[in-house]
Amino acid sequence: MSTLIMTDPATGAAITLEEATRFIWAEADLLDRLDYKPWLPLWTANGRYTIPVEHDADDFDNQLNIAHDDAVMREARVKRLLSGFSMSAAPPARTVRTISRFVVTEQEADAIKLRAAMVLVEYKYERTRVLAGDVTYRLLREGGDIKLDRKVVRLANCDDFLHGIGYLL
Amino acid sequence: MSSMDFGALVKDDRVHTALYKDPAIFDEEMERIFKNTWVWVGHDSEVPSANTFKKSFVGNQPVIVTRDKGGVIRTLLNRCRHRAASVCEKKKGKQSVFVCPYHGWSYDIDGGLRKVPYADGYPEGLDREEFGLIRLRTETYQGMIFATFKEDIEPLVEFLGPARKWMDLFMKQGAGFGVKVLGEHRFRFPGNWKIQLENTTDAYHFPIVHKTFLDSLDAETENIFDVIGSGGWVEDLGHGHSVMVMIPDLIDLEDNLDAAIPDRFAELAEELRAEGHDEAAVRRIVRAVGGTGFNLNLFPNVACSMAFFRVLRPVGVTETEIQHVAIGMGDANNTPSPAGNRARLRLHEHFQGPMGFGTPDDAEGWERVQRGARAGDDLWIMLNRGSEAPAGRPQPGHNAGDASSEVGMRAAYQQWKRMMTA
Numbered sequence: 001m002s003t004l005i006m007t008d009p010a011t012g013a014a015i016t017l018e019e020a021t022r023f024i025w026a027e028a029d030l031l032d033r034l035d036y037k038p039w040l041p042l043w044t045a046n047g048r049y050t051i052p053v054e055h056d057a058d059d060f061d062n063q064l065n066i067a068h069d070d071a072v073m074r075e076a077r078v079k080r081l082l083s084g085f086s087m088s089a090a091p092p093a094r095t096v097r098t099i100s101r102f103v104v105t106e107q108e109a110d111a112i113k114l115r116a117a118m119v120l121v122e123y124k125y126e127r128t129r130v131l132a133g134d135v136t137y138r139l140l141r142e143g144g145d146i147k148l149d150r151k152v153v154r155l156a157n158c159d160d161f162l163h164g165i166g167y168l169l
Numbered sequence: 170m171s172s173m174d175f176g177a178l179v180k181d182d183r184v185h186t187a188l189y190k191d192p193a194i195f196d197e198e199m200e201r202i203f204k205n206t207w208v209w210v211g212h213d214s215e216v217p218s219a220n221t222f223k224k225s226f227v228g229n230q231p232v233i234v235t236r237d238k239g240g241v242i243r244t245l246l247n248r249c250r251h252r253a254a255s256v257c258e259k260k261k262g263k264q265s266v267f268v269c270p271y272h273g274w275s276y277d278i279d280g281g282l283r284k285v286p287y288a289d290g291y292p293e294g295l296d297r298e299e300f301g302l303i304r305l306r307t308e309t310y311q312g313m314i315f316a317t318f319k320e321d322i323e324p325l326v327e328f329l330g331p332a333r334k335w336m337d338l339f340m341k342q343g344a345g346f347g348v349k350v351l352g353e354h355r356f357r358f359p360g361n362w363k364i365q366l367e368n369t370t371d372a373y374h375f376p377i378v379h380k381t382f383l384d385s386l387d388a389e390t391e392n393i394f395d396v397i398g399s400g401g402w403v404e405d406l407g408h409g410h411s412v413m414v415m416i417p418d419l420i421d422l423e424d425n426l427d428a429a430i431p432d433r434f435a436e437l438a439e440e441l442r443a444e445g446h447d448e449a450a451v452r453r454i455v456r457a458v459g460g461t462g463f464n465l466n467l468f469p470n471v472a473c474s475m476a477f478f479r480v481l482r483p484v485g486v487t488e489t490e491i492q493h494v495a496i497g498m499g500d501a502n503n504t505p506s507p508a509g510n511r512a513r514l515r516l517h518e519h520f521q522g523p524m525g526f527g528t529p530d531d532a533e534g535w536e537r538v539q540r541g542a543r544a545g546d547d548l549w550i551m552l553n554r555g556s557e558a559p560a561g562r563p564q565p566g567h568n569a570g571d572a573s574s575e576v577g578m579r580a581a582y583q584q585w586k587r588m589m590t591a
């Protein structure tokens with residue numbers, strides 16, 4: 001169960017759904033354009049970027065994930081993808097993703113949690129592949145900026161076979 | 170195609186490209202190889218107690234691996250004996266009965282036919298002995314479960330032969346607590362299964378393909394992974410099996426336990442002490458956390474690869490599925506070191522899986538092999554690296570040669586030739 005909580009614009013502190021979707025679409029746009037360097041400072045210092053293997057996983061630290069990145073791993077991942085020496089990322093696949101069906105699941109004074117649907121189409125060489133997933137976000141207001149604190153991408157087929165993914169979800 | 174033709178496609182130092190792309194060869198491989206040898210189907214920690222099961226494959230045939238109330242592990246074809254529907258579509262779990270969803274025939278965990286609805290429709294009666302799930306011969310060594318369609322095959326321990334010593338060494342990464350499966354990555358690549366089989370005994374590609382993985386390591390670890398020309402070797406262990414030693418210092422994880430704990434593991438060591446482990450256990454866990462310094466390649470479908478099991482499954486002549494099975498310390502009822510296993514999980518995620526820092530580049534490389542193999546009508550795949558020992562060194566093999574030798578691939582293809590021409 002979740003409730004769509006409308007924020008009173010007069011308080012100003014809470015993150016509105018409109019602000020959240022604007023942020024999430026901007027992030028998706030960065031990722032599709034492979035503009036990974038500005039993606040790193042979107043995160044809080046303790047932010048975690050997680051892509052679990054099991055669809056119902058929640059104890060990510062003690063389970064195997066496809067990715068479970070802290071700040072150090074995110075930075076290393078971006079460096080790797082942009083290095084030009086990773087053959088799965090150079091040349092890169094082209095991706096087009098859309099994120100929608102937003103549901104606000106929790107709202108705090110300075111934070112918002114949402115879940116959303118992501119559909120991503122990947123093209124490389126002679127093939128086109130589709131990845132779909134449920135994405136949950138926790139966004140925080142830090143100073144004047146909205147930051148990404150948690151992002152969990154639950155692919156529809158996460159516990160089945162995938163293919164090499166040479167880009168960020 | 171006759172047996173003679175298969176033999177001509179494998180020479181001592183090269184194999185014909187047809188082995189990667191001829192559908193007729195693939196069909197024959199499924200019969201002559203995957204139905205005539207021991208094939209890995211699981212680890213006993215995946216069926217830890219009575220009435221537990223996991224789905225698996227022998228070649229391209231779906232099976233269920235089960236443990237019955239008496240502890241016996243069995244491999245059963247996942248096919249109802251009535252009209253063929255699969256009786257299990259859960260990856261793993263615990264239940265004592267499999268019920269076919271189509272007409273309700275039910276089977277015990279050991280495969281025996283249990284009940285048939287409206288049985289009076291068979292006036293002559295049904296022979297329960299005849300219509301149980303088909304059982305494959307199943308044997309285990311060091312917790313690794315293998316099954317075979319070939320009833321009269323040699324015992325598993327003989328098939329493994331000298332590879333057993335390396336399996337014993339590999340399991341020492343349980344640090345005395347045993348080894349259990351923690352999870353698995355699964356991915357496919359559009360290429361032939363033997364491209365992957367070769368890769369687990371291919372140190373030559375490592376510094377090239379995995380440059381970005383190496384660049385992501387601390388300097389000390391990067392140095393350890395500098396495996397070419399560092400005293401490693403590849404050894405033919407018979408039956409198509411081989412071992413590639415990359416880091417000789419990490420062959421026996423029970424050696425050198427008195428050495429100082431490296432700085433990069435200081436934080437982990439503190440966590441382990443906080444878990445209540447004594448200093449000896451802390452040293453054992455830290456030394457074992459990254460796995461062993463070798464890949465043991467077992468023909469045809471599994472490898473004990475440093476810190477995980479690599480499992481391959483041929484899907485089609487140009488489609489292969491890989492599992493990277495993460496392993497840690499303990500057993501089904503006991504996790505002696507959550508911190509140690511967390512460290513192992515993070516190391517696994519770092520390299521393996523669809524978004525690891527290593528696997529996607531491997532998968533892309535294998536796909537490129539398959540794409541390139543379309544070119545040329547009569548070209549060969551070269552496996553001649555390290556045929557001769559470097560001057561003044563003994564012949565490649567135990568403690569000689571180099572980790573980048575292709576002797577392990579030659580061993581696998583000689584087994585392929587023996588089985589395809591038998």
